[in-house]
Amino acid sequence: MKRSSIGAWAAIAFGATYFIVPLIATFEFSLRIRRGEYSFGAYANVFADPRFQSTFIYTITIAVATIVVGALLVVPTAYWVRLRLPRLRPIVEFITLLPLVVPAIIIVFGYLRMYNTSSLLPFTATGWATDLLLVFSYVTLGLPYMYRAVDTGLRAIDIRTLTEAALCLGAGWPTILFRVILPNVRSAVLSGAFLTFAIVIGEFTMAALLNRPAFGPYMQLIGANRAYEPSALAIIAFFITWACMGLLQIVGRSRQPAALH
């Protein structure tokens, strides 16, 4: 075996150990709830906890709403910027990158200041309005991923000519957007959607500071009060995230006529 390939294998082994050992250790620890034997008791406790179910359902609902609002915001924006305002593209890209450099806690404090009960838009006054604010804040958090995914998808098709062809055939803007453009960037939108989903599932800061019953704060609560259940929750969250990534891969590999041509 060549020296270079030994080095490569050693690097892979080190990387795998770095990632897998903590995971195995966490999994192994999560099985030790009963003295002297391995069991899935901690998982049973987690699944039996009504707060797990309610927070998990709540977070999935918020995630789906985030994806819908995000897609409705990003797809027309990215499409219009590419079609009519290409000079604005660097500015829009910069804006969409801001959530990566501005910490979530700063954003949420900004929201609390802007939308508190004594403001003109008192989003935090009622539960449903705060849910709405949480969705908007998650849309902001997911913006860098959603925008990039959609923009890359749009780059793969000739949107200008497709738009003009549809216009000539009598189509209006909603028809063009929903029947011509969106179906052709479906994979890109789904990629952005799954990344957004993965972010929302584990998000703590915004949900906690807006005082919403989300999965992130629940994990923190369990972590602070129980021994084995947090490990079980960590493994569950890990698998949910990886399931999202797996779906992303499947969608990415699915047949996309524009890409094949």
Add this chain to the structure above:
Amino acid sequence: MAFLELEGVNKSFGSHQVVQTVDLSIQRGEFVAFLGPSGCGKTTTLRMVAGFEEPSAGTIRIGDRDVTHLKPNQRNVGMVFQAYALFPNMTVAQNVGFGLKVQKKPAAEIGPRVEEMLKLIKLPHLAERYPYQLSGGQQQRVALARAIATKPQVLLLDEPLSALDAKIRVSLREEIKALQRELGITTVYVTHDQEEALSMSDRIVVMSEGRVEQIGTPFEIYNHPRTRFVASFVGTLNILTASVIDAGTGCIAIDGQEVVAARGVAGAARGATLSVALRPEAVLLAGAGGMRNKLDGTIEEVDFLGSVVRVRVRFAENAVSLDTFNNPNAPPPRHGDKVTISFAPEDLLVLESDAA
């Protein structure tokens, strides 16, 4: 009365004027080609007819309707693009039926119309295929079917054959022409390929630097180019510089040798410089009888092209290319041979922009 009319249409992007005062009347059912090099304004003019660009000045009328400020989806024009522009997420049948669906036609009407269109382009067996499963030629035929499925008033084609290989280009242009004749649809065709324009159109609009240089039938454009640009752009043309000796008799001198031009010299001052043009096929090697004009020169270049031999004869400043048929019993002339060429006075074209 003209069916499609452009009146004083011009277009500027900032301070750059890309189309300068185009006046054009196209009759119903006519096939008109915009011919010119890249950047001459032909595509911009077509896009103004389609509604993708708004004229800076002037009016565009289709039928009796002023469409100058109408949106593209309100004009009822069909368009075929160079890049096909088929919707990748739709099958061939869905692509062809898209416009009809947008018009909210009943399914009972869309189905038969799509079938009819696919039969017309001879691709009924590919109805369920996706665009990426078709060849370039097939895609362009589908794009054509899609454009005419909605029965548009005007069909616009923007260099539709440019992306195809030579053989398919020839067969498809025949198909497009046959289809246009069958449907009788008013058609505007943009191309930079003179062969395409000459073989397909009823009339050609030659454009250069945003201006219309000449409008005429292919015969007129080829045989009687009015400007130096048209003469040089359409076909292979010898352009020579001559000076006027006697405007009354049409006598001019090319590198000191006197010849006669049948028309176009009248009114020119003695000694004035003219640009004259000669088609290679109008020139004969050796001074054949009956032809009055003769020029003596030296063979500068001989290209053996198989059935044709292209010979370039130089005088002094000017040179003429001419084509002769290959004769297996007589070898072609050689470089440096002294020869005489001849041509009829009628074949000597005096170009307008340089005429007095």
